[in-house]
Amino acid sequence: MRADAPAIEPGSLAVVGLGPGDPALRTPAVGDALAAATDILGYHTYLDLAGPFRPEQRVHATDNRVELDRARHAFDLAAAGARVVMVSSGDPGVFAMAAAVLEVLEHAESPAWRRVQLRILPGVSAAQAAAAVAGAPLGHDFCSLSLSDNLKPWDEIERRLALVCEADLVLALYNPRSKARPDQFRRAVALIRGRRAADTIVVLGRDIGRPGERLTVTTLADLDAEQVDMRTIVIVGSSRTRRIERPDGGCWVYTPRFY
Amino acid sequence: MRADAPAIEPGSLAVVGLGPGDPALRTPAVGDALAAATDILGYHTYLDLAGPFRPEQRVHATDNRVELDRARHAFDLAAAGARVVMVSSGDPGVFAMAAAVLEVLEHAESPAWRRVQLRILPGVSAAQAAAAVAGAPLGHDFCSLSLSDNLKPWDEIERRLALVCEADLVLALYNPRSKARPDQFRRAVALIRGRRAADTIVVLGRDIGRPGERLTVTTLADLDAEQVDMRTIVIVGSSRTRRIERPDGGCWVYTPRFY
Numbered sequence: 001m002r003a004d005a006p007a008i009e010p011g012s013l014a015v016v017g018l019g020p021g022d023p024a025l026r027t028p029a030v031g032d033a034l035a036a037a038t039d040i041l042g043y044h045t046y047l048d049l050a051g052p053f054r055p056e057q058r059v060h061a062t063d064n065r066v067e068l069d070r071a072r073h074a075f076d077l078a079a080a081g082a083r084v085v086m087v088s089s090g091d092p093g094v095f096a097m098a099a100a101v102l103e104v105l106e107h108a109e110s111p112a113w114r115r116v117q118l119r120i121l122p123g124v125s126a127a128q129a130a131a132a133v134a135g136a137p138l139g140h141d142f143c144s145l146s147l148s149d150n151l152k153p154w155d156e157i158e159r160r161l162a163l164v165c166e167a168d169l170v171l172a173l174y175n176p177r178s179k180a181r182p183d184q185f186r187r188a189v190a191l192i193r194g195r196r197a198a199d200t201i202v203v204l205g206r207d208i209g210r211p212g213e214r215l216t217v218t219t220l221a222d223l224d225a226e227q228v229d230m231r232t233i234v235i236v237g238s239s240r241t242r243r244i245e246r247p248d249g250g251c252w253v254y255t256p257r258f259y
Numbered sequence: 260m261r262a263d264a265p266a267i268e269p270g271s272l273a274v275v276g277l278g279p280g281d282p283a284l285r286t287p288a289v290g291d292a293l294a295a296a297t298d299i300l301g302y303h304t305y306l307d308l309a310g311p312f313r314p315e316q317r318v319h320a321t322d323n324r325v326e327l328d329r330a331r332h333a334f335d336l337a338a339a340g341a342r343v344v345m346v347s348s349g350d351p352g353v354f355a356m357a358a359a360v361l362e363v364l365e366h367a368e369s370p371a372w373r374r375v376q377l378r379i380l381p382g383v384s385a386a387q388a389a390a391a392v393a394g395a396p397l398g399h400d401f402c403s404l405s406l407s408d409n410l411k412p413w414d415e416i417e418r419r420l421a422l423v424c425e426a427d428l429v430l431a432l433y434n435p436r437s438k439a440r441p442d443q444f445r446r447a448v449a450l451i452r453g454r455r456a457a458d459t460i461v462v463l464g465r466d467i468g469r470p471g472e473r474l475t476v477t478t479l480a481d482l483d484a485e486q487v488d489m490r491t492i493v494i495v496g497s498s499r500t501r502r503i504e505r506p507d508g509g510c511w512v513y514t515p516r517f518y
Contacts (some may be wrong), residue, residue, distance in 0.1 A: 025286045140411075146399070
């Protein structure tokens, strides 16, 4: 994305990241794409964050579980000449729509889809937004893992968790817990508790950058799974992650650059 | 960072991320902080990206190796009542200035430093910017590792690399190679080659979002260490990372959401 890149053109699809929600954390490139769009697609919660839209802009709201159908619809619209924008929260490239769009493109049902001018516009991810409010917990080596087993076997999730704990990386855990699988987060925490000290710092960021945002700093021992839902990002510190008390009673959390 | 957060105040320090360089990828919150600053500190290359500044704004350019001195200077200025902004490229929370600032705050030389109103404003990281141009290589579980052994023993870097290879994470490698340590990147690549298939996809992003940006898609077998320097971010795919050929002769790279 260069500043002199062409404006969004007919027959194009831009997959954009809104960032955490606050418009002050959304890039101008994404704002420009939304303003130029004829058609805007996305999960209705994210469309609410992206709007308001002009009356002549067509808004296609969908449920959260239909990523591939949404991507196919976007290619159909773009191939027919529309200026299409698909919205993700955070960064579309991090556990979001960009991979689904490319999955659909790889198995393109129409040759016209391959001629669509596709662009991915990055954004500030949920983990980065929570980290910035907390301090700098991602200041050194870290990993981002999804705990959802909708598309990945749970055994593989546990295997990866064990290895990244051994590597002493900070963990940013996406999709930690849903109503459909309330116990898996407890299993993940139990696994981590077996491999990290009880006083390991844990940061919970819920709806960061949105109304009602809540940041909680706790420890691995005190972490209560009931504090966590799908709108929460969980950051588990490494052995080096530290906290600094603040005069206002809060604290800063950071992971030093040195080891 | 809420939209209704107070504007940058006297006696404050904002540690801000410029994103990759292109102003279209910089958040409005960061632009507002820069506009309100009385004093702006940073590595001179990043200050060039952040400017131009008004004549009355004081710009304090430093070399890249003096992070702690720069942070102390920032606290001194803010404690004396200035509106201070410290610039990082990318995200200040990812291998950048936010951790250095908190390290200095923890060992504050003056009690006045603790009363400085400190904020961290996130940005699009180098890995995210390169990933967006390439497609969605970070679309599933990934880790971000620094290969610099200035502050971390090389043995620890190799240990972590081996574990994250075993975990089959996508790797985003920061600080891959410098003139002072030209051979370590070769050692890292040799280690990864022993653990990943020869046709594993590798993305090299150099100066992405800046003039002369260059994206290279290659394989682990064909990766040439001479293509890589400190201005390059290296993304090594997992066993699942795929490429899609494009009609224009290029390709898209993505890591599927499913396993």
